[in-house]
Amino acid sequence: MSADAFIHADDIRSMFSSAMSDMYRAEVPQYGTLMELVSDINEQKLADDASLRDGLVRNDELDRIDLERHGAIRLGKPEELFTMRRLFAVMGMHPVGYYDLSVAGVPVHSTAFRPIDDTALRRNPFRVFTSLLRLELIEDEDLRTKAEQILAKRDIFTADAIKLIYLAEKNGGLTRIQAEQFVTEALETFRWHSDATVSLETYQTLCEAHRLIADVVCFKGPHINHLTPRTLDIDAVQRAMPERGISPKAIVEGPPARNCPILLRQTSFKALEEQVYFVGDTPKGTAGTHTARFGEIEQRGIALTAEGRNLYDTLLSATRQAVQINAGGSNARDYETELSERFVAFPDDYETLRVEKLAFFHYSATEAGLNAASTENVGTSVNDLIDRGYLRADPIIYEDFLPVSAAGIFQSNLGGDAQKNYQEHSNQGVFEQCLGVTVRDELALYAERETASLKQALDDLGIKKNVA
Structure with missing residues (x-):
């Protein structure tokens, strides 16, 4: 057929x-x-x-x-x-x-x-x-x-x-x-x-x-x-x-609730x-x-990288050790307060998450970047391309x-x-063994998506080699 x-x-x-x-x-x-x-x-x-x-x-x-x-x-x-x-x-x-x-x-x-x-x-x-x-x-x-x-x-x-x-x-x-x-x-x-x-x-x-x-x-x-x-x-x-x-x-x-979920x-x-x-x-x-x-x-x-997940797991574990929710949930506010205080240690802006490699991002060339690429060599570092507005980094959803x-x-x-x-x-x-196959590694999938998007964005900007 x-x-x-x-x-x-x-x-x-x-x-x-x-x-x-x-x-x-x-x-x-x-x-x-x-x-x-x-x-x-x-x-x-x-x-x-x-x-x-x-x-x-x-x-x-x-x-x-x-x-x-x-x-x-x-x-x-x-x-x-x-x-x-x-x-x-x-x-x-x-x-x-x-x-x-x-x-x-x-x-x-x-x-x-x-x-x-x-x-x-x-x-x-x-x-x-x-x-x-x-x-x-x-x-x-x-x-x-x-x-x-x-x-x-x-x-x-x-x-x-x-x-x-x-x-x-x-x-x-x-x-x-x-x-x-x-x-x-x-x-x-x-x-x-x-x-x-x-x-x-x-x-x-x-x-x-x-x-x-x-x-x-x-x-x-x-x-x-x-x-x-x-x-x-x-x-x-x-x-x-x-x-x-x-x-x-x-x-x-x-x-907890954050500016950058x-x-x-x-x-x-x-x-x-x-x-x-x-x-x-x-x-x-x-x-x-x-x-x-x-x-x-x-x-x-x-979605968080391995480093981001380690930080998340550490902060969550510390919260749960400090305050355990009882069966009736009467101490829910205590738990939420503890959680918020612990997670102050987790950066809450996307650029810091990106630079410190705590989370995964989808890269794309901006209109300004495409216009510049038609007249000049824009190839510098990824961070510089971001700063100049030639490259955009959007969160990859978990x-x-x-x-x-x-x-x-x-x-x-x-x-x-x-x-x-x-x-x-x-x-x-x-x-x-029960499943009949191996499970896919979610972190590897996110990394593949980020890498592919960056390669495509750099190609669109006329940059044929990897940049730092």
């Missing part, structure tokens, strides 16, 4: 993310309220901040704001992760990064499936943070064996989804009709099911081990547990949620308590409740996640106050 007959993977991703949003909005009405709130605040922020709007337009990022969201799922066994990787590949999404959440008390390790090149990210940057349960962290051997037996019986993919994944791999793509069917079938994997696969007693036993373990093991599939719109002002969203009848978590996870800040509304029917003596089963699905909001900033922040969101929405501590070390090798 001719490749011309296939729909682009980016278009399949857009079809899927739109269908996912519609499904989640129908299942969790408060998500629709959250989307409206974020849209209102983004519109106001763009109206108030012309430089922000101009930067988004210049970098072709304005249109993606409304598209931008990420989801999160939790898988139970290696075979599920292996097939999920194949499913996301049909949509042009690849595993980027390895995250060990066990260090923060959550018994999973994870990756993010997302597009990786600039064009695909501009078209639709949809991501899915995907976790695999670490059954070896269940201390009770009998309970661990029981969880394995329960998971062994389930198949989270429809037969037609598997067939279409195979067709895409065999033929190199899907036709529009096949893509539409693929989205319909793939969506079934992420749908909520109110019927559990275990008894109430088994569910409660697994909850005692860890509520996330129960969430993964006791249901037919990895129901999408949140979708996340991107806001341009997360603090405004946090303040406004109660006005819309939404109860936010106590703190915004990640770095870095990495990722996240908040959420609390998980819904939903009616569930457990396996029982009656045809309908035993009625109970489960909390798993919630609403999350994110604000994305500039497309990935933060393990401590992710764990904080998970913990605040699992219900219960217990904090688990795991001694197990991260095991990227085992995770990649």
Whole structure:
């Protein structure tokens, strides 16, 4: 079949993310309220901040704001992760990064499936943070064996989804009709099911081990547990949620508010308590409740280099050691104050971040630079080209996640106050073996984007050799 007959993977991703949003909005009405709130605040922020709007337009990022969201799922066994990787590949999404959440008390390790090149990210940057349960962290051997037996019986993919994944791999793509069917079938994997696969007693036993373990093991599939719109002002969203009848978590996870946002800040509304029917003596089963699905909001900033991440991790660790958020969040203000004071040590202007190589930038030749290049040799240092207005450096947006922040969101929405501590070390090798491929290094991807943009900008200015 001719490749011309296939729909682009980016278009399949857009079809899927739109269908996912519609499904989640129908299942969790408060998500629709959250989307409206974020849209209102983004519109106001763009109206108030012309430089922000101009930067988004210049970098072709304005249109993606409304598209931008990420989801999160939790898988139970290696075979599920292996097939999920194949499913996301049909949509042009690849595993980027390895995250060990066990260090923060959550018994999973994870990756993010997302597009990786600039064009695909501009078209639709949809991501899915995907976790695999670490059954070896269940201390009770009998309970661990029981969880394995329960998971062994389930198949989270429809037969037609598997067939279409195979067709895409065999033929190199899907036709529009096949893509539409693929989205319909793939969506079934992420749908909520109110019927559990275990008894109430088994569910409660697994909850005692860890509520996330129960969430993964006791249901037919990895129901999408949140979708996340991107806001341009997360603090405004946090303040406004109660006005819309939404109860936010106590703190915004990640770095503090800054003039130059870095990495990722996240908040959420609390998980819904939903009616569930457990396996029982009656045809309908035993009625109970489960909390798993919630609403999350994110604000994305500039991607940091290895040096920048080391500084961020050091400052965040010092903050968390000085002030630990209690279960009720009553000391949230103390934590936020400590966080802001610690992060004074992190430069808060883009030029310093660039010169000190703490963050990644996209370079482009300016109109003034192009005009000058037509009449003179402009080749000096990058810093000099910047100073003379011949070269522009714009922030590269962080497309990935933060393990401590992710764990904080998970913990605040699992219900219960217990904090688990795991001694197990991260095991990227085992995770990649289950995945079937190695994960991409997110820092290398950002470095490649920065290097390519600088080379192109220098070429545009007629500079054929590297400059310092």
